[in-house]
Amino acid sequence: MKDFARVSVGIQAVKLNWVVARVRQFCYFLAQKGNPEIKA
Secondary structure: OHHHHHHHHHHHHHHHHHHHHHHHHHHHHHHHHOOOOOOO
16 A cells, blocks of 8 residues: 555656646746736
8 A cells, every 4th residue: 555655646746747847838938928917
């Protein structure tokens, strides 16, 4: 059970990092576009 829990936590961390990376990339893209709403 310990190994399974550790693996599931690792997978969740990877998914979270992927989502954060996507959000940052999207915000950076908007900033490059010159969107005044985003202060990056």
